[in-house]
Amino acid sequence: MTQRANGPDSRDIRPQQGVDTKDIREIVARRGDERGGLIAVLQDIQARYGYLPQEGLKEVAEGTGRSLVDVYGVATFYRSFSLTPRGKHLICVCLGTACHVRGAPRILEQFQRELGVGVGGTTPDGEFTLETVNCLGACALGPVVVVDGKYFSNVAMPGVKGILREARSGSTRLKEPAAQASAR
Amino acid sequence: MREKLNSIDHFEALQDRLVSEWDRDVPTIVIPAGTCGRAAGADELIHATQQEITSRKLDGRIRLRITGCHGLCEMEPCVLIEPEGTIYPKIDPTEMARIVEAVARGEVLEDLLSQDPETGARIQKQKDLPFLKKQVRTILGRNEMLDPMRIEDYVRSGGYSAMAKVLARGAPAAVVEDVKASGLRGRGGAGFPTGRKWELLAKQPSDGGKFLVCNADEGDPGAYMDRSVLEGNPHSIVEGMIIGAYGTGATEGVIYVRNEYPLAVEHADIALQQARELGLLGEHILGTDFCFDISLVRGAGAFVCGEETALIRSIEGKIGEPRQRPPFPVEKGIDNKPTAINNVETWANIPIIIAQGAQQFAEIGTANNSGTKVFSLVGKIRNTGLVEVPMGTTIREIVHDIGGGPAGNARIKAVQTGGPSGGCIPAEMFDLPIDYDSLVEAGSIMGSGGMIVMDEDTCMVDVARYFMNFLKDESCGKCFTCRKGTQRMYEILDDIAKGSGTLEQLDLLEELAHVVKDTAMCGLGQTAPNPVLSTLRYFRDEYVEHIRKRRCPAGVCKELITYSINENCVGCQACVRACPVGAVKGREKEQHSIDAEKCIKCGLCRNVCKFEAVDVT
Known part of the structure; x- marks a missing residue:
């Protein structure tokens, strides 16, 4: 059935270009001493690069004084970390229990068929990465699919194509949280 | 920037001003x-x-x-x-x-x-909605009164008064006594008495510091009560923790929150900042000698981190593997310092207990199960939503009176409580009062409060397989029986769901379930067999039907069902176009047919059909 988003088959660790070591050192300096230190550091790096580049992890090991094995251990234990670059659009299918009993597995299969990739996979053109999540807590809207931060509710199989089209057009990118921010 | 409050009087003056300036x-x-x-x-x-x-x-x-x-x-x-409502x-x-x-x-x-x-x-009026009539919304009811990003809203609606009351009274031990007298039990699942936990923490030597943790790693799929409280009323958690720290002598607090809840992270972070600005958190709170601060730690997507020893490792920035207990966290927790961990809903109850008094709190609910409990009622139910009821309310009242019964035409056959560690309770037992003890007796657990309704279109073998798939993925792998046991149980369930299971395998499954239950080290492994054991206990015939007749009565298990087109078909070609493998054949305006050899049973034809012409058998 489903596999973890960061399953062993997606752990293809290649040297990556464009990692700014100064940037990483700054993150380590800022976050390293917090509670949850290493995890917070990795979260910030992933927020910056979209994944955890190998060069970056080496820098983290040096900066925190933990062994590279330790750093990789944490990076591969937690589900939300990715060691490979993700596609331009991130598709996340919720597989929570409520979504499951309302047909989420079939929605996931439909995405797999349409994209031709498995869970954790990225399409060859670099457009889409398909991932799953255990529950987003929006159970009333199930089955739920989140694309680039936009929620699609009560998703039915025939609607999958349209969601992909919308993502390609770029309209799933979240607008500035204008309403909420300006209200206060 | 807010003006820092330097005394309890100063705080009360602010509260009075906020209330008097508010035109209702x-x-x-x-x-x-x-x-x-x-x-x-x-x-x-x-x-x-x-x-x-x-x-x-x-x-x-x-x-x-x-x-x-x-x-x-x-x-x-x-x-x-x-104000009309x-x-x-x-x-x-x-x-x-x-x-x-x-x-x-x-x-x-x-x-x-x-x-x-x-x-x-x-x-x-909102209060007249059938969904709300039987609810007692002590915790949830406060969400609508305040903007979670404004501490002034919380203070105006009575917030931080309980904290001020405790500080003014000046007897830490009395706080622990109050919580003990309230009978509050941990809302995270196991139901350990909160007051007793605090008493143990208070007795620990305080030389190197003590920790309080709010466990907001709400990992159970289908449960989102904690998210709603942390998002909608973060200051109630902060206030609860400050009161807890005063009572137990804790010096540092941590809110550990799931990374999948970005809004909860944001609101909790803002709440902490604002509480610090007002001088309600940090050094010399409200000008007293009492100091306490809280930091926020985001999880990174590991279900096992809801287990307290794994959660502690994760807070330390390590791999979230559980460890053997004892020593319990209350003796050796974060950085080997005494640590007490309570769940979001437990913390949200603390200011209420202090404000209204332990006796009044204990009057709600039943003898050993005081107070209210929030459930997330989801799945095949008409009114999905968050339900807060006194302990001891029956499942029937929640599902039928509050939830409004089934969502579609299919009859409700079970509810699943307690997430992957819980079990399925059949409709015949819906008169069961919901409390920690009767749910355990029925083979499930309270858990954090997820309640997933299942109807006749839900296959119980598939549900057991779903949970086991989840658990085998989330097992940290540290202990053998959990790592291999969940994997083997999943394989057997998968065999049965695919029609290749045998009756001998059913016995093996049951035996395996008991072994894992008895030998796993942490709570995840010990409760992992519950979804299997409870479905076997109440829905064994469904398993047998999958094995003997190779039939899935609910029409869910793909390998055991066939799709066919009946005479309702008008020949509109919608399914012909939709089929991803070209298995549907037929001319326009003539009844179509499905090539069973080619069909991958994706169900797309049934989904696009507007004439109920696609059958599943």
Whole structure:
């Protein structure tokens, strides 16, 4: 059935270009001493690069004084970390229990068929990465699919194509949280 | 920047001022915008409301309040009008112009009100909704009163008074006594008495510091009560923890929150900052000698981190593997210092207990199970949402009276409680009162409060397989019986669901389940067999039918079902076009047929058919 988003088959660790070591050192300096230190550091790096580049992890090991094995251990234990670059659009299918009993597995299969990739996979053109999540807590809207931060509710199989089209057009990118921010 | 409060008197003066400056009669439009509200379109609604108010020059005459989730998920996006309490469900942004005008004139828009599903009568007031009638919303009810991003809202509605009361009283031991007397049990699942845990922490030597943790790693799929409280009323958690620290002598607090809840992270972070600004958190709280601060740690997507020893490792920035207990965290927790961990809902109860008194709190619920409990009622149910009821309420009351019964035509056959560690309770047992002890007796657990309703279209073998798949993925792998046991149980369940299982395997499955239960080290492994054992106990015949007759009665297990087209077919070609493998054949205006050899059973044909012409057998 489903596999973890960061399953062993997606752990293809290649040297990556464009990692700014100064940037990483700054993150380590800022976050390293917090509670949850290493995890917070990795979260910030992933927020910056979209994944955890190998060069970056080496820098983290040096900066925190933990062994590279330790750093990789944490990076591969937690589900939300990715060691490979993700596609331009991130598709996340919720597989929570409520979504499951309302047909989420079939929605996931439909995405797999349409994209031709498995869970954790990225399409060859670099457009889409398909991932799953255990529950987003929006159970009333199930089955739920989140694309680039936009929620699609009560998703039915025939609607999958349209969601992909919308993502390609770029309209799933979240607008500035204008309403909420300006209200206060 | 807020002015720092230097004394308890100073705080009370602020509270008095906020209350007296508040004009209750100014009409207020309340829009719940928790994660699910926003997903349903609350942001657009907020935007439209602001525009309508400004363009009509009603600023100051109509207030807008953006709150967290009220738990009326089925009605979102919705709008609540104060002070009357009028509720408009499922509102389109284009309706906001009419609503703002009606509010300005003090009128009610009949056509937008919700309808009673039985009588069709319009329901104007929120409190008259059938969904809310049997609920006792001590915790959830506060969400609609405040904007979670404004500490002033919380203070005005009575917030931080319990903390001030405790500080003014000056007897830490009395706090622990109050919590003990309230009978509060941990809302995270196991139901350990909170007061006793605190008493143990208070007795620990305090030389190197002590920790309090709020466990907001709500990992159970189908449960989102904790998210709603942390998003909608983060200060109640902060206040609860400050009171706990005062009572137990803790020096540092941690809120450990799931990374999948970005809004909860944001609101908790803002709450902590604002509490610090006001001098309610940090050094010398309200000018007293008492010091306590809280930091926020985000999880990174590991279910096992809900287990307390794994959670501690994760807070330390390590791999979240559990360890053997004893020593219990209350002796050796974060950095080997004494640590007490309580769940979000437990913390939210603390200010209530202190404010209203332990006795009054204990009067709600039943003898050994005091207070209320919040459940997330989801799945095949008409009114999905958050339900808060006194302990001891029966499942039937929740599912039928509050939840409004089944969502479709299929009969409800079970509810699943307790997430992957829990079990399925059949409809015949719906008169069971919900409390920690009777749920365990029935083979399930309370868990954090997920309640997933299942109907006749839900296959219990598939449900057991779903949970086992989840658990085998989430098993950290440290102990053998959990790592291999969940994997083997999953394989057997997969065999049965695919029609290749045997009756001998069913015995093996049961034996394996008991071995894992008895030998796994942590709570994840020990409770992992529950979904299997409870479905075997109450729905064994479904398993047997899958094995003996190779049939899935619910029509879910793909390998055991076939799709066919009946005489309802008008030959519209919708399914022919939809089929991804070209298995549907047929000319226009003639009955189509499905090639069973080619069919991959994706169900797309059934989904696109408008004439109920596709059967599953």
